[in-house]
Amino acid sequence: MKDEEMDDLFRRNADYLADEPPRDFDKDAFWQQLQTELPKKTDRRKKGAAWWWVAASVLLAGMVGGIWWMQSAELGAEKQLSGKAEVKTSPTPWSVSSQTRDDEEKPIGKAEEGLLPEKEEGLSQKTEKPGKRLLTKKANTPSRPSPLSETERIALDMVEKSSAAKPLPLENEPDLPEVVAPAIPEKPDYRVVHINEIRQRKQQEAKARSRMVFRIGFPSGSRLTAPSDNEPLLTIPMQHSPCSTKF
């Protein structure tokens, strides 16, 4: 027998027996044993799920931290911007109001031309220190005759202050860059005010209120002639209807 023939004999024999169940092999029992040795899929899944949970929580924490950090950074930037805008915009109402006052004061200033440079110096100081404005103003112009009454002047002053608290439109500030005054309508602008100024304003408001009450009770002479003042406050219809309860 040749070598190749012998090899072929055993090879064909092995192929023939390949699918035949061996006599000394219990297939099902062996599978039961093998099943116990196989790694559990559920355990792996649980471990995998645990790792996924850990990764997800870390990611979530990172996202929340990132969002919080970004918001805080934005708030800081907004604060800085608003602070800059306040610094840039706050002198303008004072300068505008001082300009208007200058316009009002021009006839007086023209009478006393020697005081003009001093006034200019005073104005420049006013623009630098707005808190001292009222005092210096009042000190400079105590005896100025005004066509308005004192209560009206106080009311005008209050209106000016309230308008000064709000940012002025950009038409009055052509030189300012766009970044300096961002339009944030929702957020109120705050201004640092000395307590004396608030007290003074309150006193003025109290005075104005009391005088307003006085004015309501006793209208001025010009208003006495108004036809609306002569009308009765309450009019009762003269017709009488016995069935109706309404007047």
Next chain:
Amino acid sequence: MKTIVHRPLSTQKEIVRQCQRENPFAQKRLYDRYANGLFRLARRYVRNTMETEEVLMNGFLKIFKAIVAFEYRSDDELEVWMKRIVVNEALMHLRKTKKEQGLFADTDLEEATAAAQPATAEGDLHAEGIHELILHLPDGYRTVFCLHALEGYTHQEIGTMLNISENTSKSQLSKARAALQKLLVKNGYSYER
């Protein structure tokens, strides 16, 4: 409540795909398909039934672990891949158990063939009997003969696998053939041309 969706494991490719997802049903199908053949394969290298089962157990565990990275192309390739794993396991087992006496120790041919008995009481040599003749060969002869004649490995590959030279592999193979021929004659088998 979990719902388990059973997909039909109709094709071998689908079975492999499900085995890669550690589907126990697919693993059982794969086991049912190849368990007998792989047991016989391991049995050719390891004489003892218990040791054969141990080899097969390790082989299947490696198969189910390594199948995750297996790329299916054809049934034949899958079979060859699984056989190679089991053969490697068997060789590892042989190396471990035969470490002391040596796998390729000189064996007396007369002594090796003397214990061979007919497969059936009547002395008929059928397929099972021929297969069992291989088990009467010494370990070294049997291993080289199985690897070369039945599995189709070259002498160079066998030398690499068993850490022996090509000439040693060739000499072991010729000795295995001579022993088998003697066993066949002894059992009344004559090859007709």
